[in-house]
Amino acid sequence: MSDQPKHGAPHGMEKYDLGGGDDLGALSLAQQADLNQFKISTRMGNERYLRDHPEVESLIAGFLGDVLTQRPESVREFAAGYFTNPSLPEKVEKQLAERQEKLKQNRVIQSLH
Structure with a gap:
């Protein structure tokens, strides 16, 4: 072959x-x-x-990070709870704001070089 x-x-x-x-x-x-x-x-x-839609990246990164740190017995049950959590939109918004701040800081650092 x-x-x-x-x-x-x-x-x-x-x-x-x-x-x-x-x-x-x-x-x-x-x-x-x-x-x-x-x-x-x-x-x-x-x-x-x-x-x-950068929120997709934040959503997936947050979910994977929590799965890897918490190591749930049932990922399916954990995912159901994670994605139906009423505070998830605020968490994603916070992650997006942090990402934007890091990108802004990186641009400033790069402009200094």
């Missing part, structure tokens, strides 16, 4: 849908090219959405 596709897969997806020899697997070259373009446009759309 080949270790690199011959169809220019998007970065990070090179090992998927590999067949043997000249066979790319289940898809034709045209289908694979269309799929790769779809993957690229989907990634770009996702990245654009995440840039426009």
